[in-house]
Amino acid sequence: MTFDAIDKKLLQLLQNDSKQTNKELSNKLNLSVTAVFERIKKLENNGVINKYVALVKKEKVEKSFVAFCHIKLSQHIQEYVVQFEKEVTNLTEVLECHHISGDYDYLLKVMVKDMEAFREFMVEKLTNINHIGSTHSMFVISEVKSTTAIPI
Amino acid sequence: MTFDAIDKKLLQLLQNDSKQTNKELSNKLNLSVTAVFERIKKLENNGVINKYVALVKKEKVEKSFVAFCHIKLSQHIQEYVVQFEKEVTNLTEVLECHHISGDYDYLLKVMVKDMEAFREFMVEKLTNINHIGSTHSMFVISEVKSTTAIPI
DNA sequence: ATTTACACTGAAAATTTTTCCAATATGACC
DNA sequence: GGTCATATTGGAAAAATTTTCAGTGTAAAT
Numbered sequence: 001m002t003f004d005a006i007d008k009k010l011l012q013l014l015q016n017d018s019k020q021t022n023k024e025l026s027n028k029l030n031l032s033v034t035a036v037f038e039r040i041k042k043l044e045n046n047g048v049i050n051k052y053v054a055l056v057k058k059e060k061v062e063k064s065f066v067a068f069c070h071i072k073l074s075q076h077i078q079e080y081v082v083q084f085e086k087e088v089t090n091l092t093e094v095l096e097c098h099h100i101s102g103d104y105d106y107l108l109k110v111m112v113k114d115m116e117a118f119r120e121f122m123v124e125k126l127t128n129i130n131h132i133g134s135t136h137s138m139f140v141i142s143e144v145k146s147t148t149a150i151p152i
Numbered sequence: 153m154t155f156d157a158i159d160k161k162l163l164q165l166l167q168n169d170s171k172q173t174n175k176e177l178s179n180k181l182n183l184s185v186t187a188v189f190e191r192i193k194k195l196e197n198n199g200v201i202n203k204y205v206a207l208v209k210k211e212k213v214e215k216s217f218v219a220f221c222h223i224k225l226s227q228h229i230q231e232y233v234v235q236f237e238k239e240v241t242n243l244t245e246v247l248e249c250h251h252i253s254g255d256y257d258y259l260l261k262v263m264v265k266d267m268e269a270f271r272e273f274m275v276e277k278l279t280n281i282n283h284i285g286s287t288h289s290m291f292v293i294s295e296v297k298s299t300t301a302i303p304i
Numbered sequence: 305a306t307t308t309a310c311a312c313t314g315a316a317a318a319t320t321t322t323t324c325c326a327a328t329a330t331g332a333c334c
Numbered sequence: 335g336g337t338c339a340t341a342t343t344g345g346a347a348a349a350a351t352t353t354t355c356a357g358t359g360t361a362a363a364t
Binding site: 001003011014015016017018019046047048049050051052053054055056057058060061063066068085088089092093094095096097098099100101102106107111138139140141142143144145146147148149150151152 | 153155163166167168169170171198199200201202203204205206207208209210212213215218220237240241244245246247248249250251252253254258259263290291292293294295296297298299300301302303304
C-alpha cells in the first residue's frame with residue numbers, strides 16, 4: 001500500500017499511544033472521526049499495524065535484569081539451526097532472538113529478575129539447548145533509550 | 153503493589169492484545185466487566201502498565217534493515233557520557249540504547265531502510281556525535297523471535 | 305461482634321466505535 | 335477540458351464499549 005503524510009502522522013501517533021480516541025486523533029490530524037476510522041482500518045487490514053499491546057514496566061514486575069547473549073552454534077547444519085531456533089523461541093525469558101552477521105550466530109535479549117535468575121536461566125535452560133557451541137553475555141547497566149516506535 | 157494470579161493473567165493477555173474488550177477479558181478471567189475494568193485501572197495507576205502502543209510491521213514501512221551497533225567512548229568523562237546519551241536518544245533510527253558491561257560501552261539497535269541508508273546513518277549521524285572512540289556493527293540476517301511481552 | 309477496607313456484581317449513564325449514506329475529491333482515460 | 339470510476343470524506347444514527355454508581359459479600363483489624 002501507499003502512505004500519504006496523514007497516514008505517516010497517524011502511525012506515529014498510534015505507535016506512541018494507541019489508546020487515544022478517534023476524536024482526539026481527528027483533532028490532531030484535522031480530519032473527521034470517520035476518516036480517521038477508515039484510515040486505521042486500512043492500516044490494520046494491510047498488515048501495517050501488526051497488533052496493539054500494553055507495555056509493562058519491567059521494574060514493576062521484578063524483571064529488571066536484562067542481558068544480551070551472543071551464541072555460536074557448534075555446527076551450522078540446517079537441522080541444528082532449525083532445532084535451536086525452535087527451542088530458543090519457546091523460552092519466555094528470551095524476548096528477542098536475532099540471527100546476525102559477525103563472530104557469533106545469534107544475539108538474544110533476555111529478561112529475568114536478577115543475576116541469580118540469569119545464572120539459573122543459563123544453566124538450566126539456555127545451555128540445555130543442543131548444538132550450542134559457545135556463548136558470551138553482556139549485562140545491561142542502564143537503559144538509555146527504549147522505544148517500539150519505528151521512524152516513519 | 154502486589155499481584156494475584158488474575159492480575160498476572162490479565163497482564164499477559166494485555167501484553168499480547170490490548171484491543172480486547174473488557175467483556176472478552178472478563179470471559180477469559182471469569183470476572184465481571186467492572187472487575188476487569190478496575191483491575192486494569194489499578195495496573196495503569198500503579199505504573200505497571202506503562203503505555204499502550206500500536207506495533208508496526210517494519211517491512212511494510214520500508215525499515216527492514218536492522219543493525220546492532222557496539223560503541224566505545226573515547227573517554228569516560230561524565231560530561232562526555234551525558235552528551236553522548238542525550239544525542240543518541242534524539243536519533244529516531246536508534247530504537248534502543250543500552251549501557252552495557254563488556255568490551256564496549258553501549259549497544260544500540262538501529263532500524264533503517266537498507267544497507268545504503270545504514271551507511272548514511274553511520275557517516276552522517278552516528279559518528280557525528282562527539283567522543284565516540286570506536287564502533288562495531290552487526291547486521292540482522294533474520295528475526296527469529298521478537299516480542300514485547302515480559303514473562304510474568 | 306462491629307468496623308473498616310476492598311473487590312465484586314449488575315444496571316445505568318456516558319462515551320466511543322462502527323455503520324450508513326450522501327457529498328466531495330482524485331486519478332485515469334478519452 | 336470533460337467524463338467516468340474509484341476512493342476519501344463528513345455527519346448522523348446505531349451498536350458496542352467504557353465508565354460510573356449503588357449495593358453486596360468477604361476478610362482482616364479493633
